[in-house]
Amino acid sequence: MSSSLDIDFYETEDPIWNPALLTIPVPGIRKMVNLAATMEDVIHLSIGQPDMPAPAHVVERTIDAMRAGQTGYTMDAGLPELLEALAGYYGQRCERRLVPENVMVTTGATEALYLALTATSAPGREFIVPDPAFMLYAPMIRLNGGVVRPIPLRAENGYQLDPQAVIDAIGPNTYAIVLNSPSNPTGTLYPRETIEAIVTEAAYRGVYVISDEVYDHLIYDDQEYPSVLSCCSDLDHVIVISSFSKTFSMAGMRVGWLIASQAAIKKLRRYHMFTTTVANTPCQWAGVAALRGPRTSVEQMRTTYQARRDRLVELVAETPHLQGYRPEGAFYMFPQLPAGTNGTNVALRMLREIGVCTIAGDTFGDANPNALRISYSTSLAQIEAAFERIIPWMKKQDFG
Numbered sequence: 470m471s472s473s474l475d476i477d478f479y480e481t482e483d484p485i486w487n488p489a490l491l492t493i494p495v496p497g498i499r500k501m502v503n504l505a506a507t508m509e510d511v512i513h514l515s516i517g518q519p520d521m522p523a524p525a526h527v528v529e530r531t532i533d534a535m536r537a538g539q540t541g542y543t544m545d546a547g548l549p550e551l552l553e554a555l556a557g558y559y560g561q562r563c564e565r566r567l568v569p570e571n572v573m574v575t576t577g578a579t580e581a582l583y584l585a586l587t588a589t590s591a592p593g594r595e596f597i598v599p600d601p602a603f604m605l606y607a608p609m610i611r612l613n614g615g616v617v618r619p620i621p622l623r624a625e626n627g628y629q630l631d632p633q634a635v636i637d638a639i640g641p642n643t644y645a646i647v648l649n650s651p652s653n654p655t656g657t658l659y660p661r662e663t664i665e666a667i668v669t670e671a672a673y674r675g676v677y678v679i680s681d682e683v684y685d686h687l688i689y690d691d692q693e694y695p696s697v698l699s700c701c702s703d704l705d706h707v708i709v710i711s712s713f714s715k716t717f718s719m720a721g722m723r724v725g726w727l728i729a730s731q732a733a734i735k736k737l738r739r740y741h742m743f744t745t746t747v748a749n750t751p752c753q754w755a756g757v758a759a760l761r762g763p764r765t766s767v768e769q770m771r772t773t774y775q776a777r778r779d780r781l782v783e784l785v786a787e788t789p790h791l792q793g794y795r796p797e798g799a800f801y802m803f804p805q806l807p808a809g810t811n812g813t814n815v816a817l818r819m820l821r822e823i824g825v826c827t828i829a830g831d832t833f834g835d836a837n838p839n840a841l842r843i844s845y846s847t848s849l850a851q852i853e854a855a856f857e858r859i860i861p862w863m864k865k866q867d868f869g
């Protein structure tokens with residue numbers, strides 16, 4: 470049986486593009502946000518970026534850099550001052566010696582993920598990925614023929630990852646394990662024991678751990694953050710990815726990075742030169758200012774998000790049909806509707822009928838089509854207003 474896509478593909482007179490592009494789905498987020506844009510009075514619980522401005526000193530440094538004529542390319546690995554600042558910052562935070570040659574600056578964490586996943590993926594290689602996960606990982610792996618091996622996670626235990634399930638999934642074709650703690654879309658923070666168990670076994674079996682740590686400063690209840698960099702004995706099998714986007718509200722400034730062994734960084738530099746050349750130069754200077762300057766805004770942001778998280782947990786608990794939990798990081802929650810409920814239909818109906826925009830679970834994998842991603846990167850007032858609509862609406866539903 471051939472799908473309509475196949476027919477279009479073979480019968481069209483248009484030039485044939487790379488069929489690998491078919492691995493990239495139409496993002497569920499775009500569909501919802503585009504529909505919401507045609508409506509009035511929509512409350513967005515769909516936002517994937519901080520709702521706070523970048524720190525003033527960071528903005529000033531960008532403008533100063535431009536005024537000072539720092540508008541050319543940097544060296545290919547990144548601005549030397551930023552490489553130095555990142556190596557020092559991670560070295561101190563993770564208590565290990567890092568040199569600038571362990572770092573490469575990219576156009577956001579997105580480019581870092583693209584380079585790491587497409588440089589390692591190849592036909593037949595398997596990548597273990599928790600499900601649900603940030604929606605970029607699976608297509609980037611499949612683009613180059615790699616196979617995604619999902620590990621299903623559930624709301625009942627706060628979407629925690631069982632390290633033994635990951636270890637059991639490692640087989641002869643496993644090339645890498647993708648981790649993202651705290652997670653988008655669940656906000657789940659993996660404890661040190663989980664990360665250590667996975668990283669140790671992966672190193673022993675010669676499997677890479679590719680760790681997306683973009684939410685590493687959005688951690689609540691004074692918990693420590695176990696970065697993969699603080700859980701590995703050497704860097705031979707780890708690639709850590711992060712960016713300024715979330716921690717410093719700099720998503721549009723597009724500066725991220727990879728931390729890995731010097732040998733891996735050497736290979737990735739070649740690839741990076743042929744992908745985006747270098748990251749945005751004035752914003753790399755802004756990054757130096759972010760790392761070296763005061764962190765008061767980061768702490769304020771964390772406190773604000775934690776208060777919102779606390780209130781959201783209460784509101785979800787008061788909502789019929791939604792099973793919540795207590796996310797420990799990032800700014801998302803991924804509550805489940807009763808088993809068998811189609812989350813896409815519910816998200817669409819909630820948008821159309823009460824003007825509340827959430828993102829359906831199937832955007833993030835196959836394991837939880839009955840979930841909704843709720844982002845609390847919006848004011849407490851908006852969160853309250855959204856649930857004043859959601860709770861009475863849910864009371865009227867019968868998902869049985």
Ligand SMILES: Cc1ncc(COP(=O)(O)O)c(C=O)c1O
Nearest residue numbers: 517577578579603653712714725
């Ligand atoms: C888990 C995760 N990784 C990476 C990114 C992309 O970050 P950047 O803006 O640095 O490209 C996001 C953005 O939403 C994310 O949620």
